[in-house]
Amino acid sequence: MTDSAAPTFTCARYIKEIGRGPHGARALSHDDAYALYEAMLDGRVPELELGAVLLAYRVKGETSAELAAMLSAAHRSFEPLHVQDGREHARPVSIPSYNGARKTPNLVPLLSLLLAREGVPVLVHGVTDDPGRVTSAEIFTELGIPHAASHDEIEDSLASRRLAFAPITVLAPKLARLLALRRRMGVRNSTHTLVKLLQPFAEPGLRLVNYTHPQYRESLTGLFSEHPDAASGGALLARGTEGEAVADTRRQVQVDWFHAGRAETLISPERSQPDALPVELPEALDAASTARWTESVLRGDVPVPSAVARQVEAIADVVRRPA
Incomplete structure (x- = not known):
C-alpha cells in the first residue's frame, strides 16, 4: 500500500x-x-x-553491497532499543525467529532461556504465527512469557527478566508490512533476509545470523567482511535449523564470529557419530509439548542437548568480551 x-x-x-x-x-x-x-x-x-x-x-x-544498503535503510526505519548490560557486563543478544519448525523441535525458546539464566539479555524477535509451523512465539505463550506490545515493554522485560519476545509488528512495523506480503504474493522477498540481520539495539549487541542455502553463506560472509558497519556489535553466522538460529542437535555446524572487520571460527563442524548417544527431545513438535520439555530441561530433569550447550557457552563467552 x-x-x-x-x-x-x-x-x-x-x-x-x-x-x-x-x-x-x-x-x-x-x-x-x-x-x-x-x-x-x-x-x-x-x-x-x-x-x-x-x-x-x-x-x-541481492549482492552483499545491496544487502548492506537495504540493511542501513531498515535500521533507520525503527527506534533502536536501549538495554542494560547483563551480569558481568554481558552485551545483549538478538535472536531472529521467522521460520518456526515442522520437522524438528523448535529450540529457540530453550536457547534464549538458557542464555538469560547466564545473565545475558536476550531479545527474540519474529512472527507470531506461521501456518504449518510451530513458532517461537507460540512456545513462549505456552511458557507464560508474554509478547511485548511496545518498545517500552521490550526494554522493561529485558531489564526485569533478561528476556523479551517482540513481534516484528511491534519492533519494526515498516519491515513487518513488507514481510507480510509473502502470504499475498506466495514467495519470500528481501525483507525475509533483512529481518534476520537486524541490529535492534542502540548499544553494541551480538546477533545470531543463520542461513539455509549455501549461497546465502557466501553473500552473508561478503556482507560482514566487506561492510564492517553491517556487523556492528558482532554477528555469529551458522547454518540454521529449519531456518532458525539455534544449534542443530543432529550435527555440529560451523559457527563464525564476525567482528571488528575480521572473522573467527568459534566452533568447527563435526560429523555425526553413528555410535553417539541419542539426544532426548520432545516426543511431539507442538508448542505445548515443546514448552513442557523446555521446562524439564531448565529444571535439570532432561540434559541440555550438547550442541545447544556448546552454543550457549560460545555466545556467553563472546558477549562478555569487549565490543
Whole structure:
C-alpha cells in the first residue's frame, strides 16, 4: 500500500536494472539500493512497481553491497532499543525467529532461556504465527512469557527478566508490512533476509545470523567482511535449523564470529557419530509439548542437548568480551 501523503517514488529505472532475469540483471549502487528500499519501507512505491521489485530480487538475489544498503535503510526505519548490560557486563543478544519448525523441535525458546539464566539479555524477535509451523512465539505463550506490545515493554522485560519476545509488528512495523506480503504474493522477498540481520539495539549487541542455502553463506560472509558497519556489535553466522538460529542437535555446524572487520571460527563442524548417544527431545513438535520439555530441561530433569550447550557457552563467552 502506498502512503498517499508521501510523494510517489518512481522506480522504472531501478526495475530496468534488476529485472532482466538471473543472467542479465545488474546490481544497484549502494545509494540506489538504499533509496529504493527506503521508499518501499515508507510506502512510497506503487503496488505494481513494488511487486515487480520484490520478484526481481527474488530471481536475481541481492549482492552483499545491496544487502548492506537495504540493511542501513531498515535500521533507520525503527527506534533502536536501549538495554542494560547483563551480569558481568554481558552485551545483549538478538535472536531472529521467522521460520518456526515442522520437522524438528523448535529450540529457540530453550536457547534464549538458557542464555538469560547466564545473565545475558536476550531479545527474540519474529512472527507470531506461521501456518504449518510451530513458532517461537507460540512456545513462549505456552511458557507464560508474554509478547511485548511496545518498545517500552521490550526494554522493561529485558531489564526485569533478561528476556523479551517482540513481534516484528511491534519492533519494526515498516519491515513487518513488507514481510507480510509473502502470504499475498506466495514467495519470500528481501525483507525475509533483512529481518534476520537486524541490529535492534542502540548499544553494541551480538546477533545470531543463520542461513539455509549455501549461497546465502557466501553473500552473508561478503556482507560482514566487506561492510564492517553491517556487523556492528558482532554477528555469529551458522547454518540454521529449519531456518532458525539455534544449534542443530543432529550435527555440529560451523559457527563464525564476525567482528571488528575480521572473522573467527568459534566452533568447527563435526560429523555425526553413528555410535553417539541419542539426544532426548520432545516426543511431539507442538508448542505445548515443546514448552513442557523446555521446562524439564531448565529444571535439570532432561540434559541440555550438547550442541545447544556448546552454543550457549560460545555466545556467553563472546558477549562478555569487549565490543
